Amino acid sequence: MTGHAFTVLENTWISLRDGTRLAARIWLPDTQDRLPAVLEYLPYRKRGGTHARDESTYPVFAAAGIVGVRVDIRGSGESDGVIDGEYTPRELSDAGEVIAWIARQPWSNGSVGMMGISWGGFNCLQVAALRPPALRAVISIASTVDRYNDDIHYKNGCHLSAQLGWAATMLAYQSRAPDPALVGARWRAMWLERLEAEPFFLEEWLTHQRRDGFWKHGSICEDFGAVQVPALLIAGWADGYRNTPFKAALGLGDRAKSVVGPWIHKYPHFAWPKPRWDFHGEAIAWWKQWLCKEPTGVDARPQMRAYILDGPRPALRREQDPGFWVAKTVWTEPELASFGISADGRLSAAALGQGVGKVHHRSPLATGTASGEWFTLKPDAEMAGDQRGDDAGSLVFETAPLSTAQTFLGQPRLTLDLSSDGEGANLIVRVVDVHPDGAATRVSLGAMNLTHRAGNETPVPLPRGATVRATLELDACGYRFAPGHRIRLALSTSYWPTVLPAPTDPGVTMDTATLTLAMPLLGAHERIDMPEPANPDPLPRYNARSPSETRRSVERDLTTGVTRYTIYEDSGLSEHPDHGLATRDVREEVWSITEGDPLSMSGACRWECIARREDWAVRTVTTANLACSATHWLSAGSVTAFEGDTPIFSKRYEKRIPRDLM
The missing domain is CATH 3.40.50.1820 (Alpha/Beta hydrolase fold, catalytic domain)
Structure with missing residues (x-):
């Protein structure tokens, strides 16, 4: 430098x-x-x-x-x-x-x-x-x-599990003490003030289940x-x-x-x-x-520069993704390539308006365990994994092996007519790249609480048994499907734990003749080079006093039908060499659901945050829990603070919050 x-x-x-x-x-x-x-x-x-x-x-x-x-x-x-x-x-x-x-x-x-x-x-x-x-x-x-x-809270009315995870994170972060080396003797009074008055964010977020003024504030799209x-x-x-x-x-x-x-x-x-x-x-x-x-x-500079993924394989850790950089001078709404369902069940650009008739589908509630995290901090199991297991619990349509490459940039869109025997249901949509050996890479994800099909401000129950139209905009993608690969469309009524289940699980009947998947074509572009950092390892290294550890697992009890999804993250104890502050954060998160019972869903998070020097040590233990009934969300949390080994503060949060049409 x-x-x-x-x-x-x-x-x-x-x-x-x-x-x-x-x-x-x-x-x-x-x-x-x-x-x-x-x-x-x-x-x-x-x-x-x-x-x-x-x-x-x-x-x-x-x-x-x-x-x-x-x-x-x-x-x-x-x-x-x-x-x-x-x-x-x-x-x-x-x-x-x-x-x-x-x-x-x-x-x-x-x-x-x-x-x-x-x-x-x-x-x-x-x-x-x-x-x-x-x-x-x-x-x-x-x-x-x-x-x-487009945040960790809701997606077209679907409740995201990341909302609990993030509320737990912020409860833990905000419970941490200020540094006495910077604020002096008042550190303890400042800390106690925070511990007493800090809000449990989940309670506020759960009271705004629709896209009301609370969410419009700060949304610059308004x-x-x-x-x-x-x-x-x-x-x-x-x-x-x-x-x-x-x-x-x-x-x-x-x-x-x-x-x-x-x-x-x-x-x-x-x-x-x-x-x-x-x-x-x-x-x-x-x-x-x-x-x-x-x-x-x-x-x-071009208005849009994007890296086009060129068939990355799902892996335990994705260190480097194949692809190439493109530039578009001005970004406009892309031209769309539309796919429908053929009479023999293929996803095909030549099959609009055909289909295989009406198909009823209800996914296993634990469909989605390869969904990864909403926002990813490591390129491992936090990223969406091989989708074959989740696709097995989904209604799937796919193209024949492609004879020529197809490249897309932008947000896909799905339109179809459907009905349900219940007043509400979730629909989750994925676009997947199926490799020649069957490995399945998720390309794009969309989700909708079907009571939000006409908008997120005023949900409308599904009319039982009657046909309605739903249009979902999926997350943006930049992707090249290579020759020999197949484009898969996967539709499911569950994608747990990323998407929390609706209170009932009636399934959805889809009219495949009306289904249209519109994929955004890359269109005119220029291939470009983007400079990489001169320093390949720019983060400073501190004194590691204990190692970090990450574990993530799925356990299915085949006797009881219970699936548990467990996360363990330990940052390790790290000491800054200049001022001697050592910190360590440990996160444990467990999600559980029983097949056939969407009301069995529960999430439990625990954080332990440690800070210390030779003559000073503090620690907080925080918890955040979410469960549900047919009519309410049941939230709970706690904060306990320690100075040395002595507990100096404890507080609990508990609320029953009426559940909206979701």
């Missing part, structure tokens, strides 16, 4: 109008020049949380003459107060004050950028929509423009015109957050540039599967263009 020398300000206080102080870590170039700054604003702790990825990026920015400002939001890390939810008006208002504070600093040129992945990718778009004067550009990675349909600054949108095919680059390109128009790679839920300069991308080089050019008015050429 060459360029500016810089100083790291480990903890700087930013005072808000109401007296709250937010904690910032700042990478400040050693120069008398006025400089642009980039803000990343998160609840994940700048010390003992995101420090590794921060230390992979902000020194590079500082060397290029860009100030990095990493801020813990209110109630997290070393910042004062208590968090009040996800992307709340107060969080976004605080961000506006932070941006104004940055612009007033003597080292600032008055121009601020904002970036982040996941939470930080969400809130930089949301803050941009509020138009703080000093904010000139954003980079949003693994984010959403629609908080209801008014794309509110975002007036340039936005670089980045996503990965191995992650659940893959639709934003496409939706934002259409909604923001020439203000948006989009990049989609093969990656999991990580920054692209250290993500898997490879190939990685030189995110630092692109980001620096982006900031220089929009924060310094230096012509770097990013404004002339």
Whole structure:
């Protein structure tokens, strides 16, 4: 790394109008020049949380003459107060004050950028929509423009299991103590204040099962015109957050540039599967263009750059996915290739309006155990695995082996007529690449609670036995089906544990003559090269005091019909060499369901978070549980905190929340 020398300000206080102080870590170039700054604003702790990825990026920015400002939001890390939810008006208002504070600093040129992945990718778009004067550009990675349909909560009215998992994660994260080395003797009072007042997010999310004002807040798709600054949108095919680059390109128009790679839920300069991308080089050019008015050429980049997956095989770990990069100068709604069902049951472009008549289907409730995680942090079993087992519990149609390659980019769409003997049911749709030896790679996923077939704001029960039409938009894909491969369409009424079951399980009767799968053609494009990072291993390494461990398993009791899906994650104990803080997080998650009984579904999460130095040790144990009846969601949680080995705080959460038409 060459360029500016810089100083790291480990903890700087930013005072808000109401007296709250937010904690910032700042990478400040050693120069008398006025400089642009980039803000990343998160609840994940700048010390003992995101420090590794921060230390992979902000020194590079500082060397290029860009100030990095990493801020813990209110109630997290070393910042004062208590968090009040996800992307709340107060969080976004605080961000506006932070941006104004940055612009007033003597080292600032008055121009601020904002970036982040996941939470930080969400809130930089949301803050941009509020138009703080000093904010000139954003980079949003693994984010959403629609908080209801493209996040971990709901998908077309289907309840996602990731909602419990994420509520458990945030309960654990927000229960962690501030660092006494930074806040001094008041650390304990701050910690107790948080423990007493932190919300259990799941309770609020469960009270908003429809796409109401709660979800519209912060969804910039409600008014794309509110975002007036340039936005670089980045996503990965191995992650659940893959639709934003496409939706934002259409909604923001020439203000948006989009990049989609093969990656999991990580920054692209250290993500898997490879190939990685030189995110630092692109980001620096982006900031220089929009924060310094230096012509770097990013404004002339193609609007859409995407990595086309070329038949990756399902594997225990996907280190590198085959494929190639393409560019489209302007992203528009793609031309569609339509497939129907032939009279002999084939998926075929020549079979529209034929079909094999009406087919009734009801999947085993445990169909879906190869579905992986909604947002993936490792390229192993968190990614969707071989779909053959799940497809066995699904209604499946597939093409004959392809004679020529077919390549797609965008969001597929399925339309069909169906009926049910119940008032509600879920329908899950997958597009799958079937390799010549039968291995099955999931390409795209869609889900709908059929009471939401006319929209997510006002669900309508299915009229028992009557035929209705449903249209599902699936997640975006960039994929080449090679000659000799087959395109499979898999339809199921379960995809557990990713999608939680409807309260009844009547099955669905589908009219195959009306079924149309519309696949988005790649169309005119240019093949391009995308630079990979100069440093193939950019994350700093800390002192490992105990090893990490990951386990994931499925257990089926063939006598009782119970299926258990179990996850165990231990980060290991890691000590930072500069300040000596050692942290360890252990997560255990168990999902259970009994065949034939959708109301048997349950999820249980437990986290243990440890932080310590030689003369100081704290620990929290948090739990989050979800079960259901036909009429209610049953949520429960707990927090227990320890100083040393002494318990100093305990709290329980418990609620029965009426269940909507789902």
